[in-house]
Amino acid sequence: MSVLAAVLAAGLAAEIDAPAGAVLTRLRQESLGPTFRLVVELDTPAEFSYQSPEPALVRIDFPGVGAGSLPARVVPERPEIASIGLSPLPGGRPGTRLEVRLAAFVPYRVVSEGRSVMLILEPAAAPAAAPRPVPTVVASPRAAPAPAAAPAPRSGAGRVLSLAWSTRGPERALSVQTDGPLRYRDFVMAHPDRLVVDFPGATFVPRARFLPSGGAPVRRVRVGHYGEGEDGVARLVVDLSAPTPYHIVAGEAGVTILFGAAR
Incomplete structure (x- = not known):
């Protein structure tokens, strides 16, 4: 060379x-x-x-x-x-x-x-094609139709039971306790800085809509819900004082959001 x-x-x-x-x-x-x-x-x-x-x-x-x-x-x-x-x-x-x-x-x-x-x-699976209708042959005028099957429950449905702050070394931890594993999606927004975590199909059990900050760089935590029924989304919003690194650890009974020092 x-x-x-x-x-x-x-x-x-x-x-x-x-x-x-x-x-x-x-x-x-x-x-x-x-x-x-x-x-x-x-x-x-x-x-x-x-x-x-x-x-x-x-x-x-x-x-x-x-x-x-x-x-x-x-x-x-x-x-x-x-x-x-x-x-x-x-x-x-x-x-x-x-x-x-x-x-x-x-x-x-x-x-x-x-x-x-x-x-x-984990892309959502494509919905199955609707079966082609088949002509029904009636064997007897007294034959009763079979009962309709109950709809299967949606996999993402669940409840957020509680929110709590704790400290893990240099990080602040926000524990989100649920009644089972939930799907979630997270993203950050600016002006003002905030972290948004959505739980599709879930609902919030706590009546409080605000949670104390737990210390810098978190200013406050808000919860809400939008959409109807199984198409609804439980939303968790963490207001931040500055852009802050974070990571999320998921478990069988909820997720933990860990915040580091503001950059």
Whole structure:
């Protein structure tokens, strides 16, 4: 390799590489039926946070983690994904940002397993085609029609039972207790800064519509509901004093929203 080529290659690598230490080693895409997983592998477990500045954009930040030899752009393998990119963290902070832009909003979750962090997209299943009508032959005028089957319950339905603040190390934790696993979607909004978490098909049991802030950078928490019946959405709004990193941990009995220090 010529000296000029070596210098150019080193310059391109430096655009997205972070300081020595933990690095991203592999980025792979997996399709499991309608479910899609974007798996980020690291050479050692590391901290991360994620946010949605808008419904169709997901950012996963890896502080202090370099991009290694991974390319700055990755070609998506599913139509739900518009683009996948890696870049340095903004503001000169050491680390790498994975940015995934969706073609349209799709319910998703971010989980970690060992040295892997996964963005899992779970598109709603397409409705089954209506059966073609079949002529009915009446064998006897006294034959009674079969009773209609009861409609199956919608999977997302459930109740939010309580909200509570706690401290987990340097983070403030807002625990949302539910009567079972619920689907959710989250995104952030500006002017003013706030985090919105929607629970499709769910309802709020607590009568209070406001919750004390629990400390900076949270100003207050509001809850509400829009839509009717099973098409309704329980909405949780966290008013913030400044843009704040957060991540959500989902469990069998609710979700926990963890807030870090304001950037």
